Amino acid sequence: MGHGNYSHAAHAALIADRASRPAHEVFSQRGCHALMDPRGLKVRESRDSADHPNSLPIVFALDVTGSMGDIPQILARRDLPNFMKLLGACRIADPQLLFMAIGDATSDHAPLQVGQFESTAELMDQWLTWSYLEGGGGGSGSESYELAFYVLAQHTDTDAAVKRKKRGYLFMTGDELPYPAVSRHQVEALIGEKLDEDIPIEEAIAAAAENYHLFFLIPDLQRRGRCEAPGASCWATR
Numbered sequence: 090m091g092h093g094n095y096s097h098a099a100h101a102a103l104i105a106d107r108a109s110r111p112a113h114e115v116f117s118q119r120g121c122h123a124l125m126d127p128r129g130l131k132v133r134e135s136r137d138s139a140d141h142p143n144s145l146p147i148v149f150a151l152d153v154t155g156s157m158g159d160i161p162q163i164l165a166r167r168d169l170p171n172f173m174k175l176l177g178a179c180r181i182a183d184p185q186l187l188f189m190a191i192g193d194a195t196s197d198h199a200p201l202q203v204g205q206f207e208s209t210a211e212l213m214d215q216w217l218t219w220s221y222l223e224g225g226g227g228g229s230g231s232e233s234y235e236l237a238f239y240v241l242a243q244h245t246d247t248d249a250a251v252k253r254k255k256r257g258y259l260f261m262t263g264d265e266l267p268y269p270a271v272s273r274h275q276v277e278a279l280i281g282e283k284l285d286e287d288i289p290i291e292e293a294i295a296a297a298a299e300n301y302h303l304f305f306l307i308p309d310l311q312r313r314g315r316c317e318a319p320g321a322s323c324w325a326t327r
Contacts, residue, residue, distance in 0.1 A: 092138060092140065092208065092209075093140070093207075093209035093212070094209065095184075095208055096209070097173060097174055097177075097210070099209075099210045099211065100169070100173060100210035100214070101170050103210060103211070103214050104165075104166060104167065104169075107165070107166060108166070112162055115162065115165055115218060116161065116162070116165070116218055116220065116221075117218075118219060118220065118221040118222075119221070120221055121198070121199035121202055121221050122202070122219040122220075122221065124204075124219070125190070125202040125203055125216070125219055125221075126199075127201050127202070127240065127280050128279065128281050129280070129281050130203060130240070130244050130280050130281075132244055132245065132246050133187060133203065133204075133205055133206060133240075133245045134206065134247070135185045135187075135206040135246075135248065135249065135257070136247075136248050137183075137248045137252065140208070141182075141183035141185070141208060143183045143253075144185050144247070144248055145183055145184050145185065145249055145255070146185055146187065146206055146245070146247045146249055146257030146258075146301070147176075147184050147185065147186050147187070147258045147259075147260070148186075148241065148245075148258070148259045149164070149186065149188050149189070149260050149261075149262075150189040150190075150191055150237040150260070151164075151188065151189065151190055151191065151220065151261075152191050152192075152232055152234075152261075152262050152265075153190045153191065153192055153202075153220060153221070153222045153223055153224070154191075154192055154193060154197075154223070154224065154225055154226030154232060155225065155226050156226065156264055157263065157264060157308075158222045158224050160262050160308065161190075161217065161220060161222060164217060165214065165217055165218055169214070169217065170210075173210075183208070185206040185208050186207055186208075186213045187203075187204050187205060187216070187245075188213075188217045188220060189202060189203050189204065189240070190202035190221065190222075191232060191233055191236070191237050191261075191263070192223050192225050192226065192233065193225060193226050193227040193229070193231070194233040194268075194275045195233075196225060196226070196227035197223050197225040197226070197227075198225075199221050199223055200233050200236070200275075200279070201233065201236045201237070201240070201279050201280075202220055202221060203240060203244075204216030204220075206247075230265055230266060231266045231267060231268045232265045232266075232267070232268075233267070233268060233275070234261060234263055234265075234267040234268075235293050236275065236279070237259075237261060238267075238271075238290075238293040238294050238297040239276065239288065239293050239296075239297075240280075241259060241297040241301055242293065242296035242299070242300075243296075244280075245300070250299075250300040256301050256302050257300060257301045257302070258304070259297065259301045259302070259303045259304060260304050260306060261303070261304065261305050261306065262305075262306045262308070263305060263306075263307065263316075264307055264308065264309045264312040264316070265312070265316070266315075266316060267290050269290050270288055270289050270293075271284075271287060271290070271293050272287055273286060
């Protein structure tokens with residue numbers, strides 16, 4: 090994936106068009122979109138092309154539980170074109186964006202949603218707004234961020250890493266801790282593949298960090314303190 094060229098003007102027009110629309114019209118999914126359902130997921134690819142000879146994969150893994158639903162709205166209504174403009178100012182010529190949505194696999198109906206790497210404003214916006222903002226979460230103090238790390242490590246393939254040994258970027262939003270391990274039972278239920286055993290969270294993060302610079306963005310200062318407290322050191326492994 091990742092064909093086509095980015096237009097900031099086209100992206101700004103998309104944003105302006107929905108300025109007065111209610112939130113439920115911008116994110117209209119009432120369940121996991123069939124194309125974001127990870128069941129049977131093989132690989133998401135970020136590839137070079139004639140238009141994009143130096144593709145750079147960038148992943149937004151967005152927590153869509155009840156306390157975090159505003160961030161996808163802010164991206165879709167205001168900030169994603171600003172982010173793309175900033176990449177241009179930093180001379181990143183060929184960014185390719187993939188959106189993921191994360192919930193709680195112990196309680197939510199759609200705890201893992203996975204888009205495709207895209208280069209055009211229209212397709213980036215499509216995958217973002219196809220995300221189902223379930224607004225759940227189990228109240229356990231954890232969300233299933235570890236599943237996103239697993240998908241990045243095991244189900245993405247990028248020319249940046251293979252051809253140039255260059256890592257992409259993950260921007261994950263959240264305000265809880267991950268679960269302590271990638272559950273083999275959840276991987277089988279959600280993706281349909283069997284693991285011999287659970288994968289400790291530290292190993293999942295380290296595997297994702299081989300091909301991505303990892304950033305965990307916590308908008309709530311109070312919750313940030315709990316996420317960064319002693320005992321939450323898994324976030325500091327990379």
